[in-house]
Amino acid sequence: MRKKAEQLYEKAGYKLVAAILIVAIGAIMYAFLYSSLQTDKYSIELFQLSEEPIRSAKTVVDPFKTELERERAASEVQPSYQFNEEIAANQAAVVDSLFGYILEAKSLPDNKDGKPVETDQMIESLQENIRLMETSDNGLKLTDEMLRALLVLPPGKLQEVQQFLTGIVLDTLEHPIREDEVAAFRNAAEQEIRKETKIPASILQAAVMIGRASIIPNEVVNEELTNAQLEQARASVEPTRILQGQVLVQEGQVVDREVYRQLELAGMTEDQQDYKPLFGLLLFVVIAVAVLAVMIRQTDTTEQKKITALLVIFSVLAFSMAIMEIIHVVSGNFDVVIAFLFPTALAGMIARMLLNERIAVCVTFLTGALGGMLLQEGSAAVIRMDLALYIIFGGLIGVYLIKQDDRRTRLLQTSVAVAMVNALFVGFYLLVGQSQYDWTEISFYFSAAVISGLLSGALAIGLLPFFESAFGLLSTMKLIELANPNHPLLKKILTETPGTYHHSVMVANLADASCEAIGANGLLARVGCYYHDIGKTKQPHFFIENQMHMRNPHDSLPPETSSRIILEHGTYGAELLKKHKMPKEIVDVAAQHHGTSLLKFFYHKAKEQNPEVDEAMYRYSGPKPQTKEIAIISVADSVEAAVRSMKEPTSEKIKNLVDAIVEDKLKDGQFEECDLTMKELKTVKHIMCETLNGIFHSRIEYPKEPTRLEE
Numbered sequence: 001m002r003k004k005a006e007q008l009y010e011k012a013g014y015k016l017v018a019a020i021l022i023v024a025i026g027a028i029m030y031a032f033l034y035s036s037l038q039t040d041k042y043s044i045e046l047f048q049l050s051e052e053p054i055r056s057a058k059t060v061v062d063p064f065k066t067e068l069e070r071e072r073a074a075s076e077v078q079p080s081y082q083f084n085e086e087i088a089a090n091q092a093a094v095v096d097s098l099f100g101y102i103l104e105a106k107s108l109p110d111n112k113d114g115k116p117v118e119t120d121q122m123i124e125s126l127q128e129n130i131r132l133m134e135t136s137d138n139g140l141k142l143t144d145e146m147l148r149a150l151l152v153l154p155p156g157k158l159q160e161v162q163q164f165l166t167g168i169v170l171d172t173l174e175h176p177i178r179e180d181e182v183a184a185f186r187n188a189a190e191q192e193i194r195k196e197t198k199i200p201a202s203i204l205q206a207a208v209m210i211g212r213a214s215i216i217p218n219e220v221v222n223e224e225l226t227n228a229q230l231e232q233a234r235a236s237v238e239p240t241r242i243l244q245g246q247v248l249v250q251e252g253q254v255v256d257r258e259v260y261r262q263l264e265l266a267g268m269t270e271d272q273q274d275y276k277p278l279f280g281l282l283l284f285v286v287i288a289v290a291v292l293a294v295m296i297r298q299t300d301t302t303e304q305k306k307i308t309a310l311l312v313i314f315s316v317l318a319f320s321m322a323i324m325e326i327i328h329v330v331s332g333n334f335d336v337v338i339a340f341l342f343p344t345a346l347a348g349m350i351a352r353m354l355l356n357e358r359i360a361v362c363v364t365f366l367t368g369a370l371g372g373m374l375l376q377e378g379s380a381a382v383i384r385m386d387l388a389l390y391i392i393f394g395g396l397i398g399v400y401l402i403k404q405d406d407r408r409t410r411l412l413q414t415s416v417a418v419a420m421v422n423a424l425f426v427g428f429y430l431l432v433g434q435s436q437y438d439w440t441e442i443s444f445y446f447s448a449a450v451i452s453g454l455l456s457g458a459l460a461i462g463l464l465p466f467f468e469s470a471f472g473l474l475s476t477m478k479l480i481e482l483a484n485p486n487h488p489l490l491k492k493i494l495t496e497t498p499g500t501y502h503h504s505v506m507v508a509n510l511a512d513a514s515c516e517a518i519g520a521n522g523l524l525a526r527v528g529c530y531y532h533d534i535g536k537t538k539q540p541h542f543f544i545e546n547q548m549h550m551r552n553p554h555d556s557l558p559p560e561t562s563s564r565i566i567l568e569h570g571t572y573g574a575e576l577l578k579k580h581k582m583p584k585e586i587v588d589v590a591a592q593h594h595g596t597s598l599l600k601f602f603y604h605k606a607k608e609q610n611p612e613v614d615e616a617m618y619r620y621s622g623p624k625p626q627t628k629e630i631a632i633i634s635v636a637d638s639v640e641a642a643v644r645s646m647k648e649p650t651s652e653k654i655k656n657l658v659d660a661i662v663e664d665k666l667k668d669g670q671f672e673e674c675d676l677t678m679k680e681l682k683t684v685k686h687i688m689c690e691t692l693n694g695i696f697h698s699r700i701e702y703p704k705e706p707t708r709l710e711e
Contacts, residue, residue, distance in 0.1 A: 001560075002197075005533070006352055007619070012479055013401065014303040014306070014307065016306075017307055018293075018307060020309060020705055021307065021310040021311065022175050022289050022292065022293050022310065022316060023289075023316060025288075025289055025292060025310070025317065026286070026288070026289040028148075028202070028317070029285050029288060029289075029317065029321070030285045030350065031280065032321040032324070032325060032370070032374060033281050033285070033370070033373055033374065034281060034521055035325070036280065038107075042253075044255055044260075044263065044269065044605055045255070046256075046257065046260050047254060047255060048254070048255055049252055049253070049254065049255075050249045050250065050251060050253050050254075050255055051251065051253065052251050053247055053249065053250050053251050054249045054263070055244045055246060055247055056102055056243060056246045056248055056262075058264050060241060060242050060266060061239045061240070061241055061242075061265075062239075062240045062241060062242055062262070062489075063123075064248045064261070065237075065240040066237070066239045066240040068240075069237050069240055070233075070234040070237045071234075071238065071460065073233040073234060073237045074233050074234050075231045075420050076233070077226070077229050077230050077233045078224075079221040079226045079265060080221065080222045080225040080226045080229060081176070081178060081219045081220065081221060081222065081607075082219065082220060082221075082222040083176045083219045084216060084218050084219070084220065085218075087173055087218040088169065088170050088173035088174060088218065089170075090215060091169050091173060091215075092166045092169050092170050092173075092214075093213045094214060094234065095162065095166050095169055095210060095214055096162065097168060097525050099159070099161075099162040101126055101130055101150060102126060102147075102158060103155055103158060105122040105123075105125045105126040105151060106151055106155065115258055116201070122151050123144055123147045123148060123151065126147055126151070126216060126270050127147070130142065133367060135136060138208065140210065140213035140214075140366050141209065142206060142209060142210075143466065144204060146203070146206035146209065147206075149202040149203045150203055150206055152202075153200065153202075153203060157200065159649075160198055161198070161199055161203065161207060163281065164193075164198060164199065164208060165193070165198060165210055165211055165214070166213075167554055168189050168192055168193060168211055168370065169189075169211070169214045169215065172185055172188070172189050173213055173218050176218065176219040176222075177215070177218050177219060178219050178495060179214075179217045179220075180569040181217075182215060182216065182217055185215050186211075186212040186215045187481050188213050188690070189211045189212060189283040190211060190212055192211075193207050193208050193211045193635070194208065196628045203217060207456055209575075218229050223544055235363065242262055243266055248262050248263060249263075254581040256612060258519075264496045271535045275501065276437050284369075287507070288366055288369070289452075290368075291319055291362065291366075291442050291512055292313065292362065292442040295358065295359065295362050296310060296359075299351075299356070299358070299491075301360070303472075308471050308472070308473065309355050309359060311471055312350070312351065312354050312355060312467060312471060312473075313359070315467065315470075316347045316350050316362070316363060317347065317366065317367065317370070318347075319347075319372055319463075320346065320347045320370070320371075321374060322344060323343070324339075324342060324370065324371055324374040324375055325374060327339055327341065327342060327375060328374055328375055328694050331375075334702060335386075335491060336441055336444050336445070337445075338346035338448070338449035339371070339375035339384075340387075340390065340426065340445055340449060340452060341448045341451055341455075342371060342391065342452060342453040342460055342532050343420060343452055343453075343456040344374065344385075344390060344394025344398070344418060344452050344453070344456060345364075345394050345397070345398025345399070345415070345453065345456035345457075345460075346456045347363050347364065347367045347420045348360045348363055348364035348367070348395035348396070348398050348399040348462055349362070349398045349399070349402060349411070349456060349457070349460040350460055350463060350464065351364075351372070351399075352398075352399045352402045353402060353464065353475050353476060353477065354464070354468075354471075354473050354475055357399060357400075359394065360399040361399055364391075364392060364395035364396055364398075364399055365392060367391055367392075368388045368389065368390075368393060368395065369383070369388055369391035371387055371388060371391045372384045372385060372387050372388030375387050376680050386429055390422065390425050390426075390427070390429070391422055393425055394418050394421055394422045394425070394452065394456070397414075397417055397418055398414055398417075398418045398456060400427060401414045401417055402414055406610070408704070411457050411460060411461060411477070412454075412457050412461075412535050414457060415454050415456055415457025415629075416453065416454070416481075416588070417453075417455050418452075418453035418456055418457070419449060419450040419451075419452070419454055419585070420453070421445055421453070422447040422449035422450070422453050423450060424444055425449070425453075426445045427446075427482045427679070429445070430442060430445060452480075462700050463478060464478075464546075465478075468583075472501025472584065472629065474524070474583045474584075474585050474586075476523060478583065479523050479524060479527045482527050482530075482582075482583075482586065483526065483527045485532060487579060488580075489531060489534060489576075489577075490530060490531075492537055493530075493531075493533075493537060495539040495545070496537045496540055496657065497533075497536050497537050497545075497546050498546070498711075499540075499543070499544075499545030499546040499547075499548070500533050500536045500537075500540065501542065501594060502543055502545070502646075503533070503545050503640060503641065504529050504530050504532065504533055505530070506531045506640045506644075506695070507532070507633065507636045507637050507640045508525070508526040508527075508529035508530055509526075509691060509692050509695075510636035510639065510687075510692070511525040511526060511528075511629070511632050511633045511636040512525055512526040512529075512638060512690075513687050513688075513691050514632045514635075514636065514665065514683075514687045514688055515592055515628070515629055515632055515684075515685040517683050517684070517687045518628070518634065518680040518683050518684065520628045520629050521629055524585060524629050525632060525633055527586065527594075528585065528586055528589030528590075528630070528633060529631065529633055529636070529637075530546060530585050530591045531573070531577060531582070531589065531590060532573070532593045532633060532637065533569065533573065533637075534573040534576055534577065534590060535568070535569035535570055535571070535572040535573025535574070535576065535590065536569050536573075537566075537576075539565055539568065540563045541553060542554065542562070542566070543566075543569075545641075554602075557558070557604075559602040559603075559605040559606035559609070559685075560602075560606060560617065562602050563599050563602040563603070563606070563618050566599055566602070567580050567599060567618075567619075567620055569623070570590060570591055570593070570594050570621070571591065571621060573591075574587050574588075574590045574591035577590055588627070588630060589629075589630055589633060591622075591623070591638055592622065592624065592625050592626060592630045592634050593624055593634045594620040594634065595618050595620060595621070595623070595624040595627070595634060595665075595668075595670040596621070596622040596624055596668075596670070597617055597619065597620055597634075597665070597668060597670060598615065598619050598668070599618045599619070599620070600618075602618055603615060603618035606618065616664050620649070622670075623671055623673070624669070624672060624673045625670065625671065625674045626673055626674055627674055627675075628674055628675060628676045629696050630669050630674070631670070631674045631676045632676070632684055634657075634665065634670065635661065635662060635665065635684065635688070636688065638661045638665075639657065639658055639661055639692070640692075642657055642661060642693055643696060646696075649692070649696040654689055654692050654693060654696070658688055658689055658692075659684050659685065662681060662684075665683075
């Protein structure tokens with residue numbers, strides 16, 4: 001995606017792309033401000049015909065339709081059922097009890113006159129015992145004939161029927177049965193009973209009656225859970241809104257009570273129509289983009305970086321205005337001004353860390369002006385100055401407290417400072433305002449100010465990686481993360497090539513100090529130095545700094561083989577960094593820090609063997625350094641290695657060596673493709689000599705005390 005954008009940029013040219021981006025910034029500002037400031041008013045009466053379609057000018061909640069939707073959602077909720085396993089055992093016990101009563105009636109003692117108990121007496125006694133069963137809701141109604149038939153059966157046969165019916169009840173009630181399913185299960189049980197041959201025909205109807213009455217619902221509605229689901233269904237319904245742009249009434253349509261109610265909710269029942277604010281808004285946008293255009297034009301950087309700056313400004317402003325729009329939409333649901341929750345320093349912080357302080361200040365003022373208009377919540381004024389100043393003051397403190405070498409902890413500290421400034425401004429807002437505030441409102445405003453400051457830092461930390469990835473930017477925070485010794489690639493260099501690691505740290509000190517002296521990016525140079533020789537991890541022992549107590553393997557190799565091993569460490573290192581998705585600036589350091597310089601030692605060694613040897617075979621593939629930082633790293637790399645090999649380095653020797661190395665690179669044309677001036681190069685040489693003298697300073701010769709042997 002980025003490559004396609006770069007190709008498009010190369011075809012269109014800087015001026016056209018910059019103009020398109022400036023217009024895009026103006027267009028998105030106009031779009032957001034138009035939606036916020038444009039409110040149509042209509043003089044319309046109930047039951048008259050509408051002369052034109054009327055669309056809602058803003059998004060509002062419709063409480064009447066919201067309640068209807070909630071009731072509809074609640075009506076669609078199905079009851080929640082709960083299976084009761086105990087019902088099967090209870091109903092089986094009821095059947096057992098019934099037959100127990102029958103057996104008990106059959107075993108009544110004889111009358112006082114010694115005559116046996118008659119069947120009518122048994123029936124009367126049995127009816128007394130089963131009265132409660134017959135008055136229950138299970139539908140058990142046994143006639144005298146049924147009871148008589150049961151009583152005349154032998155006890156053994158009664159027990160056999162009892163066991164069969166109990167089994168039918170238990171088997172049937174193992175399944176969940178709801179109220180509307182009872183009839184089907186009773187019919188199924190009746191069929192089973194009628195099929196059973198063990199049941200005498202005389203009691204078949206009684207057995208069917210007992211079996212059917214024993215089948216009752218065992219899965220009942222859980223009222224508590226059902227009510228909870230109803231409440232959840234109601235709560236899950238989003239408020240019905242009259243959306244901005246929604247057609248409320250068509251042309252020629254009668255404005256009935258429902259339409260009029262919606263017009264009232266949208267605040268559009270008054271006759272007020274004025275297009276002048278739209279033209280005024282256009283003037284504001286023209287002024288804003290003109291300031292941006294002039295600022296970008298006067299920024300001292302490359303055209304490609306100016307395009308990147310415009311893209312960042314577009315994205316930051318769009319994101320900020322989107323947050324403002326969200327706050328504006330929901331603000332009508334609150335009695336307090338929730339606009340104080342807006343992260344005041346977010347836009348300024350991101351612009352400061354990705355671009356520069358000058359652009360960040362401009363973005364902060366522009367964000368404040370946009371916020372004053374977008375967050376005015378229907379105010380009649382053109383801009384709410386209290387909110388505009390709130391954003392500007394909070395944003396400026398965030399911009400000016402951020403340093404180029406800030407870490408995440410420092411960014412959070414800056415957020416605390418922004419929160420304090422926000423709180424002070426809220427104090428001013430509450431004290432100067434004419435309204436009276438209770439303690440709840442005061443607490444909210446101060447809490448909102450603190451949240452706004454902390455949210456600025458939190459969002460800045462979270463969004464920076466996305467901006468870096470989208471626009472190919474390398475922020476200070478990212479460089480600091482790459483400089484962490486716990487980075488996997490730095491650990492790889494330290495463990496596999498400890499000599500190279502020490503060499504890289506020394507080169508980083510030289511390059512950092514030199515870059516800072518001429519106004520270049522010292523931190524980029526330092527981090528680039530940490531990774532510039534990572535290609536040596538492929539064959540570490542072929543590089544002298546890693547040859548600890550071992551013979552130099554180059555002594556037994558032909559010069560062309562040795563040169564190939566040495567020359568490929570730059571390209572291999574660049575490929576390895578690309579594989580680990582390192583920033584392009586760091587990859588360029590690995591690929592360019594040797595430029596197209598000549599590997600003199602092996603070249604001359606090969607020339608001794610073959611005078612016709614091709615010099616190009618012993619040169620690095622390049623390209624030559626494209627930036628000041630890489631050019632300085634190339635000098636520091638050569639200087640550090642040369643001085644380290646000196647036996648007794650002195651200030652004079654170091655100065656002559658540095659001059660010779662720089663002169664050699666100049667004559668070889670290694671600085672032709674970067675913008676490093678001779679004046680800056682002179683400063684670089686001076687700083688490197690001072691730094692090296694501090695590292696390899698001469699020790700004071702103390703008089704040697706005589707030893708016992710010398711005495």
